Amino acid sequence: MDSLFTAAVAGLSAGGAYAILGVCAIFTYRLVAVVNFTGAAIGAAGTFAMVALFELGMPLLPAVLFGVAAGALAGLAIGLVMTTWFTGSNASTKAAVTAALLVGIIAVGLRLTGGQHPHYFPEIIPGSAFRLAGVEVTWAAVTTLVLSVAFTLLTEQFLARTRTGLQLRALSQRPMAAELIGIRVRLLALGVWAVTGGVTAFALMIIAPLRSPDFASLSLLVVPALAAALIGAFSSFRAALIGGVMIGLIEGGVSAIGPVSQYRGAVPFLVILAVLLWSQRGARWDEAR
């Protein structure tokens, strides 16, 4: 039981990161109406930019800042593609485009980062913060959790209380009506892409030392991100926050159960499946009647 608890706590860092990625996924969906499959790949681009600079001898802090900026730029580039050619497309077309872009980004990313060639991922927040029931809780875990909560609350407040937030909400509900009252629709949409890119990059930098150190693995963290967003029904930031942390804890806990530990990566898939089945229960009930 102790080992299960220890392993679950070890999943806190990943849970915090999943929560941030999930909140970013909802942010993008709610404000620019895109189910974004490239979210984690954009973050991976920023993370690998940080690693490359660090390997070239740049001190950690500026390398992190450049990495966050690179993530923002990568997000901006995807945003330019989406706002230039797919503004009027329906949601499924936009999702398909980002899935296609994900494949392309992974292919290019693997090529540029040397495929499976291992890189050293520095711990940007090292050390142990405190002990919880005899288990070490790392600063990385604390930081990702605090960051995920802060990002969620700030996002909610920003959308509710600022003029730009109001404009973003208008944009998300009726883009053309928003443009007709003079809202700078494209600029705001690009801002959303850039901010989520930068935030995602920072979240991945924190948990990258705990994951397989290759571009594809980090890019596929979009799966737990979308699972968290799904728990929030692509609308509730708080539910996504809780969902992301829970997925991390379950993943960590599963890793301590011998026979199934190798399948812990499947946890987000099971969560997605469970949420989709749960959301369809009404339709199935009606059909059965």
Add this chain to the structure above:
Amino acid sequence: MTTFSIGALQVDRSGIPVIRGVDLEARGGEISVLLGSNGAGKTTFLESLSGIIPVRSGFINLDGVELAKLRPGARAKAGLSHVEQGRTVFPAMTTEENLKVALHPDADLKEAYDLFPELLQRRNVEAGMLSGGEQQMVVIARSIVNRPRVILIDEMSSGLAPVIVSRLMRAVRQLADDGMAVVLVEQFAALALAIGNRAYVLRRGQIVYDGDCAALAGDPAHLHRLYLGDAAA
């Protein structure tokens, strides 16, 4: 005084000419009523003026500023407002948020509530929960707090009770009396002609009548012929 001039305007949809050489002028303080049967091109015409769809050729001039090449947002900032058909409120935002999001720095929410006092007690209600008439009021009010000089209104009476339509018509007249140039597209010809100054009838993408509202209102048979063209003979 504001002058909004459109000349030789040609607009295509999917490569097919829909608006064919339209000229129209709207002046501050006046309502220009644009009539025509379904499919005549009225909505396409307004959408081309506000920039939702591009124009093939011709000019759109607002007080000497050419708008035809500008994006919709830039046209809005230049003083052109478009009230689309379908009551395009931001449904998950309250009435007041719908107004605030469009509020020009020099404008005041009071202007909107003065025009439609009904909205004051509904200001904290989500716009998606309002009645059809209230939603239309929100959209018109949102438009005026953006401080336009020209307002294009498309089929505002669609699906509304006659008493609400009359209320909205009075409000539109008030906007013109306050100095705004109004271009009003309307299915209820009699109601629109009763508050309008100048009438245009669009048939198959071309203007077939340009004259006084009062003259057209007084000759329903002529209006009928203008709507139907050769088929009326």
